[in-house]
Amino acid sequence: MDWIGIQNENEYYSAYFLSEGLADSLKEQLNAWNEEETTRRTEAEGKGLTSWLRTPGREIRSICRELLDDMAAARRIENTTDRIEAEREITARLLKVLGLPVADPSKDPFYVAGNDHMPLPLLGALYRDGKKTEPIVWVFEATPTINEEIAQSADTDPLEMFVQTRQFTEDNFDLPASARKDLADNWNRILEKRVFSADYAPRWVILASSEHWLLIDRTKFNRHSVLRFDWKEIFTRREDRVIDACAALLSAESMTGRDGSTALLDHVDENAHKQAYGVSESLKKSLRRAIELLGNEAANQIIERARQQKKTVKRDAAFANELTVECLRYMGSFRLNVSMV
Numbered sequence: 001m002d003w004i005g006i007q008n009e010n011e012y013y014s015a016y017f018l019s020e021g022l023a024d025s026l027k028e029q030l031n032a033w034n035e036e037e038t039t040r041r042t043e044a045e046g047k048g049l050t051s052w053l054r055t056p057g058r059e060i061r062s063i064c065r066e067l068l069d070d071m072a073a074a075r076r077i078e079n080t081t082d083r084i085e086a087e088r089e090i091t092a093r094l095l096k097v098l099g100l101p102v103a104d105p106s107k108d109p110f111y112v113a114g115n116d117h118m119p120l121p122l123l124g125a126l127y128r129d130g131k132k133t134e135p136i137v138w139v140f141e142a143t144p145t146i147n148e149e150i151a152q153s154a155d156t157d158p159l160e161m162f163v164q165t166r167q168f169t170e171d172n173f174d175l176p177a178s179a180r181k182d183l184a185d186n187w188n189r190i191l192e193k194r195v196f197s198a199d200y201a202p203r204w205v206i207l208a209s210s211e212h213w214l215l216i217d218r219t220k221f222n223r224h225s226v227l228r229f230d231w232k233e234i235f236t237r238r239e240d241r242v243i244d245a246c247a248a249l250l251s252a253e254s255m256t257g258r259d260g261s262t263a264l265l266d267h268v269d270e271n272a273h274k275q276a277y278g279v280s281e282s283l284k285k286s287l288r289r290a291i292e293l294l295g296n297e298a299a300n301q302i303i304e305r306a307r308q309q310k311k312t313v314k315r316d317a318a319f320a321n322e323l324t325v326e327c328l329r330y331m332g333s334f335r336l337n338v339s340m341v
Contacts, residue, residue: 068232
């Protein structure tokens with residue numbers, strides 16, 4: 001199954017699981033949302049109301065065209081401060097649909113490592129039981145530099161963007177020397193050096209740029225694995241299953257769990273690991289069977305050739321071991337040739 005608009009970079013999930021297992025892993029959550037909406041709809045209609053709270057996926061689908069128009073309008077804004085504000089409004093609408101709190105970096109700069117460092121533009125945060133020492137997810141804003149704006153590189157990787165003072169205020173504010181050094185780090189380095197190495201680091205980070213979001217798991221970032229969401233592509237296509245998957249993977253409920261249950265994202269990871277183990281075991285069995293068949297066929301040919309030449313073959317442990325080694329070498333070279341094709 002293809003998830004057009006969602007990019008699985010450096011196997012955030014295995015390619016096989018993304019294609020064959022992700023939909024099933026999200027099904028329970030999506031079914032629960034549908035049942036809850038049905039209940040709310042029945043209650044609303046019983047009261048003569050014509051509106052009710054819909055599932056996150058349906059809420060997103062209902063505003064796709066509006067958000068596409070807003071994105072296009074934001075790209076046309078020449079004033080940088082106004083453009084950033086317009087983009088924040090787009091992000092805020094999505095965060096609200098996903099049940100994530102919304103913050104304003106210009107009113108409340110966020111310091112991860114103390115105010116002797118550069119603040120970070122926090123757009124939203126979710127904490128377990130409201131405890132600042134137990135962050136679940138932080139949502140950060142990534143915006144292009146002036147040079148990138150001039151080049152109109154809307155596709156610039158958010159991880160390659162830099163934090164800028166204009167994300168906090170129109171006026172330049174004084175920064176200590178240690179903070180000015182932080183300006184040289186892009187988001188890739190910031191996440192590595194400051195966010196995920198913090199004393200109380202979040203499990204997940206959402207890095208949101210104008211039209212792309214990245215879902216980043218602290219436990220996978222060491223291999224630079226991320227899920228990328230291309231909202232422009234997703235909103236243009238408006239495929240139900242893709243939008244539902246986005247809602248399930250990015251919603252607050254999926255990161256916290258419901259009623260003390262395991263968080264959906266942890267459940268998805270568990271299923272991905274089980275499937276990877278199952279596929280690995282299946283491959284081992286298949287390889288073992290292939291070697292047995294190859295060895296038996298090779299032994300039969302060796303014995304038949306020896307018979308034709310009126311020779312004898314000593315079928316002992318040494319013969320079996322040598323044949324096994326040759327079969328393994330052949331299978332190894334076959335695997336290498338296949339991978340190179």
